[in-house]
Amino acid sequence: MFKRVAIVGVGFMGGSFSLAVKSRLGCSTFGMDINPEAIKRGKELGVIDEGSTQMLALRDFEPDLVVLAVPVGAFEQVARGLKEVLDEKVLITDLGSVKGRLVYMMEDFFGGYFVGGHPIAGTEKSGVQYSNPELFKNKRVVLTPTQRTDRLALQKVKFMWERLDAFVEFMDPFVHDVVFGAVSHLPHAVAFALMDAMEKLSKKTNIDLFLYPGGGFKDFTRIAASDPVMWRDIFLENRENLLWAIEEFIQSLEKLKGLIENEKKEELIEYLQRAREHRLRID
Amino acid sequence: MFKRVAIVGVGFMGGSFSLAVKSRLGCSTFGMDINPEAIKRGKELGVIDEGSTQMLALRDFEPDLVVLAVPVGAFEQVARGLKEVLDEKVLITDLGSVKGRLVYMMEDFFGGYFVGGHPIAGTEKSGVQYSNPELFKNKRVVLTPTQRTDRLALQKVKFMWERLDAFVEFMDPFVHDVVFGAVSHLPHAVAFALMDAMEKLSKKTNIDLFLYPGGGFKDFTRIAASDPVMWRDIFLENRENLLWAIEEFIQSLEKLKGLIENEKKEELIEYLQRAREHRLRID
Incomplete structure (x- = not known):
C-alpha cells in the first residue's frame, strides 16, 4: 500500500482525501497548491503533513502516489509539471469529475501508471477547511482503466479506495x-x-x-x-x-x-x- | 380558539394539521375524504378523531373551523358541498399552494369568513400515514386576506398558526x-x-x-x-x-x-x- 501520498490541489476534495489516507492508511501526505494560503491552512489544520507551492519540492518528498485534486481545466498544466519532477513508474490518479479524453491525455504523459478515478462524493462547500476524512465512506468510486492501464497500478488504486470503505466500479472513460x-x-x-x-x-x-x-x-x-x-x-x-x-x-x-x-x-x-x-x- | 376542526382531505397535509391542532390546541378533529381508506387509516392511526366520506356528516360535527387540504383543483366542488352543510359564519381556511383567483372564488361562497392560507411546509411524501404533528413548527405560513376578509376571522387564523409555532405573514393572493x-x-x-x-x-x-x-x-x-x-x-x-x-x-x-x-x-x-x-x- 502507499506510504507517501502527494496531493495536487489542497481544497475540499484534496483535503478530504489527505485526511482519509492519513487516518485510515497511515500515509504521510504532501500538499501542492498554487495558493500559499491553502497550504498554510492545510498544515495548520493538520489536513496535510507538508506542503509547497513549488512543484519542485515534490522531488524531495518522493511520493509513491500522486493524486490530482485540481479543477479538470488545470490537468494538462499540472501533468506537464509533474512529468518533470517525478520518477517514472510513480503512480498517478485523480479525483476529477470528467474522464474521457483527459484520461488519454494523462496517459500521454504517464503511460499505464495513470489510473483515472472519480469518487461520487462531494458537497457544495469548497475550501480545505471543510475537509472531511469520512467523505468517501460508503460512496462509489468510478475508476476508468483503459487497454494501456498497468494492471498492478489499477489493483493498488482499487484496493486503496476499498480500504477507505468506498465501493469501486470500473467504467470506460467516455x-x-x-x-x-x-x-x-x-x-x-x-x-x-x-x-x-x-x-x-x-x-x-x-x-x-x-x-x-x-x-x-x-x-x-x-x-x-x-x-x-x-x-x-x-x-x-x-x-x-x-x-x-x-x-x-x-x-x-x-x-x-x-x-x-x-x-x-x-x-x-x-x-x-x-x-x-x-x-x-x-x- | 377553535375547539372542533373539520379537515377536508385526509392526506399528508391534512393529517399533519389534524395532529398539530389535536396535540397543541386540544381540538377535536373530523376528517372528510372521498377515499374511505384514508378515513379508516386516519382513525386507526389516531390522526383524526372521527371521519366520514359524506359531506353531510359534517352537519352533526358542528365545526368551528373547516380546513381545506385537498388538491386545489377540487376546491370549487368542495366549497359547493360545504356551503350546503355548514352554518353561516363558520370559519374556513385552506392549506393550498395556489391562492389568486381561488381566494376570490372561495369568498363568493363564504364571504369574509374564508381566510386563504399556505403553510410553506411539505415533503415529497404523500398519504395520511406520514402525518407529522411538528410539520409547521418554525415554518412560514402565508395568509392572503383581501378587502372582504373578516378581521376577527383573520386574527383567529393567525393566532392559531402562531400557537402551532409557525411564523405568519400576509400577502396579496395574486x-x-x-x-x-x-x-x-x-x-x-x-x-x-x-x-x-x-x-x-x-x-x-x-x-x-x-x-x-x-x-x-x-x-x-x-x-x-x-x-x-x-x-x-x-x-x-x-x-x-x-x-x-x-x-x-x-x-x-x-x-x-x-x-x-x-x-x-x-x-x-x-x-x-x-x-x-x-x-x-x-x-
Missing part, C-alpha cells in the same frame, strides 16, 4: 462522461440556471424572490453554491455530452410546458406519475 | 402566486422534467442512468417524487405565472448553454459566481 454529463453535470447546470432565472424574475416582479426559499427551492438549489471554477472546467471539458443533455432536458420541459398550456389533464398526470416512479426507484 | 410560481412551482416543474429527460437519455444511451444517483442528482430531484394530482392541480391553477417562470428559466439555461458552447470562460465564471452568491444568500 461512457463515464455520458453518464455523469446526464446525472451530475446537467443537474448542476440546471441549478445554476435556476438562480439566474430567479435573479431576472426578482427584477421583473420587483420582489426579492430569494427571501422565499421554502417549498423545495432551498434543497433543490443547494448545488448552485458549488465552486464556480471547478464547475466551469467540468462544463467545458464535458461540453459535448452536457450540451446534448441540456438539449434533451429543454425538450422535456417544453413538453411539460405544452401540457400545462393546453390543460392536458390526463397526459399531465401521466407525465408527473412517470417522473415520480422513476424518482422513487432511486431511493 | 402576489403570492407570482412568488410561489417562481420559487416553488418552477423548481417542481424542473425536477419532474429532469426525470423525463433522464428517461429519454437512458433509452438513447442504453444505460440505466437511474442507477447513478450520486453527484447531487438524488437530493436535487427529491421533489419529483411529489404527489402527481396535487402538482397537476397547482400547475394548472397557477398556469400563467408558472409558464412565464418556465420561459424565463429556459432562457437562462439557453444563455448558459451558449456560454459553454462558445467556451466563454470569463463570462461562464461570472454566471456561475453570481448564481453561487445568490444561493449563499439564502442560507
Whole structure:
C-alpha cells in the first residue's frame, strides 16, 4: 500500500482525501497548491503533513502516489509539471469529475501508471477547511482503466479506495462522461440556471424572490453554491455530452410546458406519475 | 380558539394539521375524504378523531373551523358541498399552494369568513400515514386576506398558526402566486422534467442512468417524487405565472448553454459566481 501520498490541489476534495489516507492508511501526505494560503491552512489544520507551492519540492518528498485534486481545466498544466519532477513508474490518479479524453491525455504523459478515478462524493462547500476524512465512506468510486492501464497500478488504486470503505466500479472513460454529463453535470447546470432565472424574475416582479426559499427551492438549489471554477472546467471539458443533455432536458420541459398550456389533464398526470416512479426507484 | 376542526382531505397535509391542532390546541378533529381508506387509516392511526366520506356528516360535527387540504383543483366542488352543510359564519381556511383567483372564488361562497392560507411546509411524501404533528413548527405560513376578509376571522387564523409555532405573514393572493410560481412551482416543474429527460437519455444511451444517483442528482430531484394530482392541480391553477417562470428559466439555461458552447470562460465564471452568491444568500 502507499506510504507517501502527494496531493495536487489542497481544497475540499484534496483535503478530504489527505485526511482519509492519513487516518485510515497511515500515509504521510504532501500538499501542492498554487495558493500559499491553502497550504498554510492545510498544515495548520493538520489536513496535510507538508506542503509547497513549488512543484519542485515534490522531488524531495518522493511520493509513491500522486493524486490530482485540481479543477479538470488545470490537468494538462499540472501533468506537464509533474512529468518533470517525478520518477517514472510513480503512480498517478485523480479525483476529477470528467474522464474521457483527459484520461488519454494523462496517459500521454504517464503511460499505464495513470489510473483515472472519480469518487461520487462531494458537497457544495469548497475550501480545505471543510475537509472531511469520512467523505468517501460508503460512496462509489468510478475508476476508468483503459487497454494501456498497468494492471498492478489499477489493483493498488482499487484496493486503496476499498480500504477507505468506498465501493469501486470500473467504467470506460467516455461512457463515464455520458453518464455523469446526464446525472451530475446537467443537474448542476440546471441549478445554476435556476438562480439566474430567479435573479431576472426578482427584477421583473420587483420582489426579492430569494427571501422565499421554502417549498423545495432551498434543497433543490443547494448545488448552485458549488465552486464556480471547478464547475466551469467540468462544463467545458464535458461540453459535448452536457450540451446534448441540456438539449434533451429543454425538450422535456417544453413538453411539460405544452401540457400545462393546453390543460392536458390526463397526459399531465401521466407525465408527473412517470417522473415520480422513476424518482422513487432511486431511493 | 377553535375547539372542533373539520379537515377536508385526509392526506399528508391534512393529517399533519389534524395532529398539530389535536396535540397543541386540544381540538377535536373530523376528517372528510372521498377515499374511505384514508378515513379508516386516519382513525386507526389516531390522526383524526372521527371521519366520514359524506359531506353531510359534517352537519352533526358542528365545526368551528373547516380546513381545506385537498388538491386545489377540487376546491370549487368542495366549497359547493360545504356551503350546503355548514352554518353561516363558520370559519374556513385552506392549506393550498395556489391562492389568486381561488381566494376570490372561495369568498363568493363564504364571504369574509374564508381566510386563504399556505403553510410553506411539505415533503415529497404523500398519504395520511406520514402525518407529522411538528410539520409547521418554525415554518412560514402565508395568509392572503383581501378587502372582504373578516378581521376577527383573520386574527383567529393567525393566532392559531402562531400557537402551532409557525411564523405568519400576509400577502396579496395574486402576489403570492407570482412568488410561489417562481420559487416553488418552477423548481417542481424542473425536477419532474429532469426525470423525463433522464428517461429519454437512458433509452438513447442504453444505460440505466437511474442507477447513478450520486453527484447531487438524488437530493436535487427529491421533489419529483411529489404527489402527481396535487402538482397537476397547482400547475394548472397557477398556469400563467408558472409558464412565464418556465420561459424565463429556459432562457437562462439557453444563455448558459451558449456560454459553454462558445467556451466563454470569463463570462461562464461570472454566471456561475453570481448564481453561487445568490444561493449563499439564502442560507
